[in-house]
Amino acid sequence: MSVIDIHRAxxxxxxxxxxxxxxxxxxxxxxxxxxxxxxxxxxxxxxxGAKGHLNITPNELHVHLELGMLLRPFKSRIEQEVHAxxxxxxxx
Numbered sequence: 407m408s409v410i411d412i413h414r415a416x417x418x419x420x421x422x423x424x425x426x427x428x429x430x431x432x433x434x435x436x437x438x439x440x441x442x443x444x445x446x447x448x449x450x451x452x453x454x455g456a457k458g459h460l461n462i463t464p465n466e467l468h469v470h471l472e473l474g475m476l477l478r479p480f481k482s483r484i485e486q487e488v489h490a491x492x493x494x495x496x497x498x
Contacts, residue, residue, distance in 0.1 A: 408478045410458075410471040410485045414492050420447075423462045426495040430460065430467075433491050438484070467492065 416423055424447065431442040431449055442451035449460040458471035469488055473481055 407475075408473040408481050410469070410473070410481065410488060412469045412485075412488060412492065414467045414469075414496060415465055416467055416496055417465075420462070420464070423467065427460050427462055427467060429495050430491050433494075434488070437487065467496075 416426070418426060427449055428444075431440075431451060434440050434451065435442055438453060438456075440451045440453045440456070442449055447462040449462075451458055451460070455474035455477045456471060458469065460470075461468045469492070471484070471488070473484065477484070
């Protein structure tokens with residue numbers, strides 16, 4: 407299993423951080439055919455060959471994604487896309 411683990415600082419209040427995380431999840435769901443679900447401030451997402459979560463803390467968004475064997479060759483592209491999506495939502 408290949409892992410992508412990203413921590414990004416934010417300065418949003420709780421609701422804006424959650425809105426940003428939700429926008430992030432919607433974008434990735436569209437692009438990578440993921441399903442996602444909120445459990446408090448914990449967002450889980452899944453698709454065939456990948457699963458992960460996003461946690462919101464008062465100062466940080468933490469994305470943890472585990473890629474199965476079939477998606478492992480695409481780790482670099484997926485990680486770049488996660489960074490790009492985070493950049494986009496965090497500058498809002």
